Amino acid sequence: MSNTQAPTAALVIRRTYKASRSRVFAAWTQPELLRQWFAPPPGWTIPEATIDARVGGTYRITFRSPDGTVRIVGGVFREYREPERFSYTWAWDDRDRDAGEMLVSVDLRDHGDETELILTHENFADQTSYARHEGGWQLSLTNLAAIL
Amino acid sequence: MVKRRPDLDAVFSALADPTRRRIVERLVRGELTVGEIAAEFPISQPAISKHVKILEQSGLLTREIDGRVHRCRVSLAAMRDAAHWLEEQERFWNGALDNLDDFLARTSPDKEQR
Numbered sequence: 001m002s003n004t005q006a007p008t009a010a011l012v013i014r015r016t017y018k019a020s021r022s023r024v025f026a027a028w029t030q031p032e033l034l035r036q037w038f039a040p041p042p043g044w045t046i047p048e049a050t051i052d053a054r055v056g057g058t059y060r061i062t063f064r065s066p067d068g069t070v071r072i073v074g075g076v077f078r079e080y081r082e083p084e085r086f087s088y089t090w091a092w093d094d095r096d097r098d099a100g101e102m103l104v105s106v107d108l109r110d111h112g113d114e115t116e117l118i119l120t121h122e123n124f125a126d127q128t129s130y131a132r133h134e135g136g137w138q139l140s141l142t143n144l145a146a147i148l
Numbered sequence: 149m150v151k152r153r154p155d156l157d158a159v160f161s162a163l164a165d166p167t168r169r170r171i172v173e174r175l176v177r178g179e180l181t182v183g184e185i186a187a188e189f190p191i192s193q194p195a196i197s198k199h200v201k202i203l204e205q206s207g208l209l210t211r212e213i214d215g216r217v218h219r220c221r222v223s224l225a226a227m228r229d230a231a232h233w234l235e236e237q238e239r240f241w242n243g244a245l246d247n248l249d250d251f252l253a254r255t256s257p258d259k260e261q262r
Contacts, residue, residue: 011234
């Protein structure tokens with residue numbers, strides 16, 4: 001009997017953009033474009049980004065805070081289907097602060113002149129289990145808050 | 149092998165099971181013995197004991213043993229750790245995805261024509 005693997009917990013965020021899939025896909029996978037938007041907190045920048053966009057290719061993104069703190073995230077592409085989907089492993093260099101290797105998937109759905117983006121961030125406990133648990137269970141602050 | 153934060157992994161993995169989530173939801177409303185939990189779920193007591201053990205190992209549940217009675221309660225600290233982790237990820241991605249919206253609008257190829 002194979003061991004019963006629990007589905008991984010996943011954070012799922014959906015957004016719709018007024019742009020074609022190919023533009024959204026390029027914004028994620030071309031380093032010079034990604035550098036222009038990917039650093040979320042105000043004042044943070046991305047001094048360096050390398051993305052070898054293909055299955056098995058690696059990426060590495062360096063974030064820099066206003067006070068000079070540097071944090072690096074990187075991983076390996078697991079799936080790459082331009083312009084509809086990619087997934088990559090996601091691990092911060094500072095492992096004391098963050099859980100180790102996670103999986104981030106980006107799905108792009110074509111709705112005419114809009115693109116729906118579905119981002120899935122999984123905290124998967126077993127590195128070989130992710131493919132078998134498409135979907136996993138959705139985790140959100142609202143349903144966790146309901147528990148709390 | 150990647151070194152992982154064991155507590156958080158154990159918490160998410162424990163919460164990945166719907167029965168265990170329901171046990172946690174139930175315990176949030178008040179402590180119960182293992183027998184009382186078993187009485188509320190349509191599965192056997194040994195199966196409930198196994199779920200309770202997994203929750204206990206994750207740190208989500210604490211058990212107080214009084215003779216033969218095992219009283220279970222939820223550890224709010226472990227729940228808060230999980231919520232905090234989730235909040236950080238959500239904040240990060242919501243920020244990035246907002247930025248992407250601005251970026252796409254700023255670099256739109258048909259911006260000039262409209």
